[in-house]
Amino acid sequence: MSILDNLLLTRDRNVVVDRASVRPEATRLIDEFEIKANGPEHVARKLSGGNAQKVLLARELSGGRTATKLLVVCSPTRGLDVGAIETVRRLLDDARSAGQAILLISEDLDEIMSLADRVLVIYRGAIVHETAGDTASLEKVGAAMAGLTQGGA
Amino acid sequence: MRAPFRLQFEQRTETPKRLGILVPVASVFAALIAGALFLLATGHSVGDTYSNMLSDGFLSSTGITDTLGLSTVLICTGIAAAFAFQMNLYNIGGEGQLYVGMIGATWFGLFFGENLPSFIMIPLVLLGGALCGAVWIVIPAWVRARLGTSEIVTTLLLTYVAASLVNHFIYRSGSYFRAPNTMFPQGRQVPDSAMLSPIGDTKMYPTFFIVVLLSLALHWMVRRTEFGYRIQVISDSPRAARYAGISARRTTVQVMLISGALAGLGGATLIIGSFQRLDPGIVTLGYGYAGIVIAALARNNMAAVIVSGILFAGLRSGGDKLQISTDTPIHIGVMLQGAILLFALGGEAFRRYKIRVIRTPNVRAEVTV
Amino acid sequence: MNENIWVLMTGDSVALATTLILAALGALFTERSGVLNLGVEGVLLTSAISSFIAADSSGSVWVGLIIGSLAGALLAGIHAILAVVLRANQIVSGLALVIFGTGLANYLGKPYEGKTISVKLTDLTFGPLSDIPLLGPILFEQDIITYLALTAAVVSSLYLFRTRPGLEVRATGDDPATVDAQGLMVSTIRIRYTLFGGLLMGLGGSWLMLAESAAWHQAATTNGVGWIALALVVFASWRPIRLVIGAVLFGFTLQLPYTLQAENITFIPQAFLQMVPYVATLISLIALSRPGSTNALGAPKSLGIPFVRDER
Numbered sequence: 001m002s003i004l005d006n007l008l009l010t011r012d013r014n015v016v017v018d019r020a021s022v023r024p025e026a027t028r029l030i031d032e033f034e035i036k037a038n039g040p041e042h043v044a045r046k047l048s049g050g051n052a053q054k055v056l057l058a059r060e061l062s063g064g065r066t067a068t069k070l071l072v073v074c075s076p077t078r079g080l081d082v083g084a085i086e087t088v089r090r091l092l093d094d095a096r097s098a099g100q101a102i103l104l105i106s107e108d109l110d111e112i113m114s115l116a117d118r119v120l121v122i123y124r125g126a127i128v129h130e131t132a133g134d135t136a137s138l139e140k141v142g143a144a145m146a147g148l149t150q151g152g153a
Numbered sequence: 154m155r156a157p158f159r160l161q162f163e164q165r166t167e168t169p170k171r172l173g174i175l176v177p178v179a180s181v182f183a184a185l186i187a188g189a190l191f192l193l194a195t196g197h198s199v200g201d202t203y204s205n206m207l208s209d210g211f212l213s214s215t216g217i218t219d220t221l222g223l224s225t226v227l228i229c230t231g232i233a234a235a236f237a238f239q240m241n242l243y244n245i246g247g248e249g250q251l252y253v254g255m256i257g258a259t260w261f262g263l264f265f266g267e268n269l270p271s272f273i274m275i276p277l278v279l280l281g282g283a284l285c286g287a288v289w290i291v292i293p294a295w296v297r298a299r300l301g302t303s304e305i306v307t308t309l310l311l312t313y314v315a316a317s318l319v320n321h322f323i324y325r326s327g328s329y330f331r332a333p334n335t336m337f338p339q340g341r342q343v344p345d346s347a348m349l350s351p352i353g354d355t356k357m358y359p360t361f362f363i364v365v366l367l368s369l370a371l372h373w374m375v376r377r378t379e380f381g382y383r384i385q386v387i388s389d390s391p392r393a394a395r396y397a398g399i400s401a402r403r404t405t406v407q408v409m410l411i412s413g414a415l416a417g418l419g420g421a422t423l424i425i426g427s428f429q430r431l432d433p434g435i436v437t438l439g440y441g442y443a444g445i446v447i448a449a450l451a452r453n454n455m456a457a458v459i460v461s462g463i464l465f466a467g468l469r470s471g472g473d474k475l476q477i478s479t480d481t482p483i484h485i486g487v488m489l490q491g492a493i494l495l496f497a498l499g500g501e502a503f504r505r506y507k508i509r510v511i512r513t514p515n516v517r518a519e520v521t522v
Numbered sequence: 523m524n525e526n527i528w529v530l531m532t533g534d535s536v537a538l539a540t541t542l543i544l545a546a547l548g549a550l551f552t553e554r555s556g557v558l559n560l561g562v563e564g565v566l567l568t569s570a571i572s573s574f575i576a577a578d579s580s581g582s583v584w585v586g587l588i589i590g591s592l593a594g595a596l597l598a599g600i601h602a603i604l605a606v607v608l609r610a611n612q613i614v615s616g617l618a619l620v621i622f623g624t625g626l627a628n629y630l631g632k633p634y635e636g637k638t639i640s641v642k643l644t645d646l647t648f649g650p651l652s653d654i655p656l657l658g659p660i661l662f663e664q665d666i667i668t669y670l671a672l673t674a675a676v677v678s679s680l681y682l683f684r685t686r687p688g689l690e691v692r693a694t695g696d697d698p699a700t701v702d703a704q705g706l707m708v709s710t711i712r713i714r715y716t717l718f719g720g721l722l723m724g725l726g727g728s729w730l731m732l733a734e735s736a737a738w739h740q741a742a743t744t745n746g747v748g749w750i751a752l753a754l755v756v757f758a759s760w761r762p763i764r765l766v767i768g769a770v771l772f773g774f775t776l777q778l779p780y781t782l783q784a785e786n787i788t789f790i791p792q793a794f795l796q797m798v799p800y801v802a803t804l805i806s807l808i809a810l811s812r813p814g815s816t817n818a819l820g821a822p823k824s825l826g827i828p829f830v831r832d833e834r
């Protein structure tokens with residue numbers, strides 16, 4: 001599937017699919033999300049991991065059929081290079097600022113600290129720690145993840 | 154034992170455009186060379202055989218019109234196969250769907266033909282053939298979608314059942330499809346209103362143009378419509394399809410039914426055109442199987458099927474005439490079809506990969522020296 | 523019906539089953555190594571006509587059997603090159619083999635059309651054993667290849683499930699990456715068993731010519747046995763012993779129309795009897811299918827998937 005066809009997944013498609021009208025948007029998103037591709041027709045499968053990730057985010061964050069009510073992202077930057085990590089985090093942050101609800105699931109503490117507004121730690125199926133993003137401390141969250149909380153057994 | 158070299162495959166990120174043309178053309182030539190070797194080995198003249206095939210298949214005016222006439226049914230079975238193949242559904246029972254399409258078309262022709270005018274009958278017979286072709290694939294489509302049963306085996310097994318049906322309808326005495334009062338069992342001719350006359354003094358029928366237009370329409374549909382988009386997403390990435398709420402199950406059934414209908418339509422074009430009756434001889438012709446080759450050579454592109462369909466029709470009809478002119482077995486045509494496909498498949502590797510031959514250092518040889 | 527019909531029918535089923543067993547065993551080995559060769563029908567036809575020509579010109583059944591088997595391996599070799607070396611689509615490659623093999627067989631067989639062959643495999647007899655009523659003719663009046671096919675099935679079962687090379691074949695079909703990590707060449711193993719499979723199919727095709735029909739009738743010589751063999755492998759869950767049981771069952775339905783016709787039992791139209799084996803296969807295939815996966819059947823997990831080492 002091309003990048004363009006990926007975008008179409010989350011957009012209204014009439015009986016006749018009008019690719020021409022989506023193409024300018026695809027070109028714009030490739031630019032905006034800094035996707036290293038030859039153009040909207042570039043096959044997504046042949047992109048590098050980071051760029052493929054960005055295509056996914058572009059697809060989900062750029063509106064489309066119904067603006068996504070809740071975006072669930074799981075380890076969105078795992079395996080990406082530094083530049084790509086930076087872009088992806090910035091995009092998530094921008095989306096949040098624009099009012100997008102995001103549930104971020106990650107084991108990367110730096111990522112959680114830099115992005116989250118509210119942090120919940122799950123240990124053995126139960127929420128063992130809860131704190132606001134700006135008051136979260138690396139030690140406490142880390143300890144909770146290891147099960148070392150007063151309440152946790 | 155250690156191979157003296159190994160092949161390294163490097164996936165191409167982008168396939169050069171010229172290879173898209175070069176590979177099929179080269180495979181045709183390679184197959185012709187292989188065919189020439191066989192002709193030589195069996196004591197036939199290569200030059201005579203090929204020049205006769207070329208003129209009888211493509212160049213002479215009767216040759217090319219015969220070819221276009223024959224290509225009508227082959228394009229049908231070709232797009233039938235290509236349509237399913239593009240979604241990785243291997244309907245290889247086009248042969249059987251073609252038979253049942255013929256049975257259906259004949260039935261509609263015989264049943265309604267006496268009372269209805271031609272402009273109603275022709276579409277009715279074509280649709281009847283398509284409908285029956287689709288009916289013949291209902292079970293394979295349904296079990297494939299529900300249970301995952303391999304459509305390859307089911308569609309093929311039903312081809313043998315369909316062949317028995319054709320025989321049954323012709324050889325059973327008193328059959329509706331059998332001509333009454335003939336010495337040798339043969340089919341009853343459909344009424345005039347259910348037939349088209351050939352164009353001028355040729356063996357080409359107007360159905361050729363219908364089929365070409367249909368192929369182009371399908372080509373457009375696959376590329377430009379929501380339905381085509383669904384097919385593409387499912388074949389490229391089943392997970393993305395599920396995520397987007399596209400039902401692979403429903404699309405599987407739809408695509409297979411359309412594929413069966415197209416093969417059935419091929420059967421109907423035969424009834425409207427040159428056959429005019431249900432003829433058990435159809436089971437020896439293999440038009441349905443040829444569709445698989447045609448689709449594969451066209452790389453499942455509906456528009457390209459028109460070209461590969463005409464090419465194969467020419468090989469076939471040129472080959473058929475060889476028997477008369479040079480006493481070369483007609484089967485060289487079928488053999489060449491298979492060989493072209495084998496070479497095209499091999500050539501496909503060069504389209505997808507850069508292939509390098511790497512010598513492996515022969516350690517053992519050094520030790521013995 | 524008298525007792526003789528039952529003897530004839532069951533005995534003929536065992537005999538017809540010979541080609542099925544050999545062809546299906548060939549397909550089984552090929553598939554166990556992870557290669558899907560749909561070209562069985564083409565391989566059978568080519569090996570049948572090759573064995574016919576070889577036996578006819580040499581006057582020896584054995585030369586016929588050897589040449590026929592080699593022709594089978596040769597055709598399977600084309601598939602091995604395309605499917606294993608060049609990583610082509612195995613389904614299309616197998617189908618191409620059917621078309622090519624059919625064309626080739628008809629081309630080579632043209633001068634022999636309708637001719638019968640002078641030499642024929644003879645049935646072995648086991649003296650008093652063959653005289654046992656009912657069981658004697660069924661079990662002790664077959665030719666050597668039939669016994670060979672039955673033995674081959676048992677040996678194959680032991681080989682696949684009780685020996686180290688057998689384990690390697692199965693592992694190559696299930697999990698080629700692990701086999702590769704063990705330092706074994708996946709492609710070499712696959713090519714080897716594709717060729718061996720072709721050899722077995724070739725023997726089956728030759729047998730069809732030299733013991734059964736003994737006349738060349740183009741594609742009608744095999745009449746779809748190759749396709750039934752493929753269905754049989756699925757039916758047998760890729761296990762040689764179950765394959766024998768299935769083959770006898772299928773053989774029984776295959777010869778049923780002819781036996782009934784010979785006995786003038788005509789109340790069932792012949793066309794419907796001809797359909798029986800195909801419908802029976804279809805029904806058994808569907809009955810064995812489970813939603814979600816083909817694995818409930820025991821299919822090799824990487825069947826039909828080319829092995830590529832360094833692809834992500």
